[in-house]
Every structure is written in C-alpha cells, then in structure tokens.
Amino acid sequence: MEHFIENVNKKREGAWSELYRRFYPALCNYALKIVRDADVAEDVVQDCFIKIWDSYIQFEDVPSLTAYLFRAVYTRSLNLVRDLGYAQGLHEKWGEKMLEEQEEMDPVIEIAVEEDVVNKFYAIIDELSGQQREVVLMSMDGAKVKEIAEKLHISENSVKTQKKRAYAYVRERLGEGLGAILFLLFS
Template sequence: MNSFEENELYEKIQQGDTKAFEKLFKMYYGYLCNFATKIVEDDVAAEEIVQDFFVKFWERRSAISVESSLKNYLFRSVKNLCLNQIKHNNIKLQHAQTVIAESEASDFNDHYTEVDLAADIAKSIEELPEKRREIFRLSREEGLKYREIAEKLNISVKTVEAQMSLAIKYLRDKLKKYNTFLFFFFVSRAKNA
C-alpha cells in the first residue's frame, strides 16, 4: 500500500468508516503482533498490547494526527506501548520483590522470635523453684491478684510480692537476648496487686 492509499484509508477511518478500519486491522494486526512479541518476548502480552492499541486507535480516531506515514505511526505506537508495558512490569516486579523481602525479613523473623521466646519462657518458668513457679503461674496464667494468691497458698502478700519479684528478675536475666518489648509483652504485665 502506498502512502496515498494509506492517507485515503486513514481519512475514511477518521470519518468512522468501519470497513476501512477492518481493512487496516487485517493488514497490520499480524505484523504488529510479531513486532510486539520481539519487544516484550511474550505472545499473549503482545497480542493484548496490539488489540488494546487498535481499540484506542478507533476510539480516538478523530483526534489522532499522523505526521509521517500511517504505517510508521502504527509501529511507533505499538513500540511505545510495549516499552510502557516492560516498565510497568519491572515496577511491579520490584514492588513484589520488596514486599517479599520485607515479609521474609520481618514477619517470619518476628514470628520465629516470638515462638522461640515463648518456648524459652516456658522452659525458664519450669526451672523456677516449685513454690515460686506456682506463685508466678497463679499470677500470670490464672490472673489472680497477689492477695488472692496469698490466701490460696496460706502465705503473706509480702511473700507473694518477693517471690514474683525474684521470678521476674530470673526470667529477665535468663531471656535478656530477646527484645525488651517482647519480653515485657509475654512476662511482665502490670503489677497485679
């Protein structure tokens, strides 16, 4: 097709001639798909790009201004859409890699740290002397107040306070490798007087 025939075809398309548009589509669709595939290296993505191009080309036909030849306009437009697709995919890939890296670095590490801390707390509590362990569990696991523990075990509130203080000090020393916040979250709730 020579440039005069292209210009004539383009003028008909601008006026809304669907047969002229179909002719242009059939003439260039295959070539444009092959061209796009070489750029994006994906047959399906290339076809989608070319199809989207033709849809937009038809929708904006009256506003489009073709400076050189229609053929050059078609190939240049598809090339630009392919490059935009590659940039978009690279941005999505970078974002996905960042999210994955952050997820692996924080979520799993925090989760494993919490699991390790919980296991170490349980082990450390088991290592407490029997009476101190019982007092600690009544306070932290059953939520009893110091006065209630004292009554239940028939000991003074001062003894409960002293034993709890020793238990927390022991656990703090034993678990000092962990983040202070996590330790206090698991062990050292507000004084239970």
C-alpha cells in the first residue's frame, strides 16, 4: 500500500487507474445518497478526482486518502445541491439522517470500516482465477453477460458459472453479511 500512495502522489497512471477502480463505485454510491441522481453523483466524483489530480495534495497513507475522498465528495455534493436550489429540503432530510447515523457510528469510523471492507474485497478478488476476476471486474463496470462472453471469447453459460463461483468464493471469504453489502455496493 505504501507504493500505491507514493504512486498516487506522483500521479502515475497505473496507480490512478487502481485508485479509480477501488474508490469510484463507493464514492458514487455515497454521492448518490446526497444528490439523488446517479449521473450527477458520477459527475461529483469525477470532479473530485480531477481536483486531486490538478492539485499538489500529498497523502501520507490510504486512510488519509480515503478520508479526503469521502470528505471532498460530501462537500462537493452538498454544494451542488445548494447551488441547484433545492438545498433546503435535502439539507433538512440529510441533516436529520446524518444526525441519526452519527449517533450510531462516527463518520470517521464508518469511512475506515468502508475502506477496510473495500480493501478486503479487492484482495479477495485478486485471489480469484484470472477468468473469474475478469468476469467480476467487468460485471462491476456494468458489462452484461453477453458483452463479457464476447470479450473473453467464452459462452454466456461460462460467464454465468464463473460469476456464480466467484461470488460464492467472495461471500465465503467475507462472510455472508459483508458479501451482501459489497455486492449491493458494487452492483
């Protein structure tokens, strides 16, 4: 992970691809809770990535990067909601929800837990066979069974079988509860 942060700080393309792959889905889901529009949520997250790329911000470690990303998405989402003119109602709803959730779990702890789960998930994905890993990653990117089959030059049934085996393995390794959360998060 040390090399990952170093490479992110140096703006190396491979590290940024990995950064995008690991954080983009979770950040989009987080933004979606605030802005209530999937396209707008994606724009918010992309704007945050661009802001980091264009800046001279340096991160010490993965937790500081994670905290920065979630805070940036949170701030940008709320600013966007405010700027679009429907901030009052959403701020009230979001504020009430955040107060309720904050009583349950401190946001910093929540971010750390999310990061830990996401990192465990990707470590487990890396343990899969090459074909299973490709099927899962392509599925997470929104590719349909037919598209995956064509790209990997295998049958659609093979894609379904590989996906089923991969999901079973991930659920087994993460535990049923964490596995369900991750597949809801990334599907």
